[in-house]
């Protein structure tokens with residue numbers, strides 16, 4: 258894999274894919290290897306990674322944009338609408354900005370784009386016969402409303418002492434550790450909720466809406482059925498039981514909202530002057546969108562490897578996945 262990839266298609270199936278079989282970039286390696294752990298820390302937390310950007314944004318939004326816990330003590334239209342508007346801008350800005358850059362301005366043509374195709378138009382599969390408008394609709398209605406719902410309820414619980422909170426000055430170590438553990442918690446939650454959504458009964462009714470996006474784009478990330486939004490966002494309920502700071506909650510909101518959008522751009526990385534500047538999607542989840550019954554989790558935790566649902570990108574992986582799917586729908 259070179260650092261300055263061109264846009265010549267790699268195969269008939271894919272315009273681009275990383276080196277195969279896919280490696281395991283998670284922190285879970287047995288026996289633990291201190292050198293590897295240090296490199297993992299450096300890659301994720303000691304440079305300007307997407308995770309660090311999300312944490313900085315969370316701090317800025319807490320101090321300058323979202324209402325305070327003082328205001329959140331009792332429900333009123335003012336501060337709830339304030340949270341909703343900020344989330345509309347946050348989610349709409351991320352998806353709109355990435356869509357504009359990749360699919361309208363064609364900022365890096367097809368460099369590092371997984372699928373050959375563009376987003377679908379004039380196809381009755383979609384509401385409004387248009388993939389982007391359809392995805393935009395689900396994201397900006399149920400998506401933003403439910404993110405806001407979970408967020409304001411959690412803020413209200415924190416403000417009234419019903420959910421445990423911490424102060425940064427008193428618990429600096431837990432504050433930092435909390436930020437590092439949230440993506441791992443989220444990966445655990447996502448794997449199980451997502452596997453549940455693939456039970457044929459639930460899949461047909463709810464999750465198939467997200468899966469119409471075989472060829473994904475930024476607006477696909479949060480394009481889900483409202484029931485899926487509810488299950489997916491229930492990860493935020495961890496703040497109801499585990500002591501956290503409102504910045505943890507905001508970081509978590511960014512990770513689940515704009516984070517899902519970033520991981521569905523259809524591109525692996527954002528290139529600036531031909532250098533990989535920001536990690537976006539993963540081939541791992543792109544494989545899930547094409548072959549369905551594999552890679553239910555993400556690369557944060559090796560659940561799929563442990564439970565035998567991992568597709569490493571090779572032809573053998575595709576065969577195994579097709580057989581699994583066949584078995585599931587045979588009954």
Ligand SMILES: [Zn+2]
Nearest residue numbers: 467521542546
């Ligand atoms: Zn997806």
Ligand SMILES: [Zn+2]
Nearest residue numbers: 451464468545
């Ligand atoms: Zn799925």
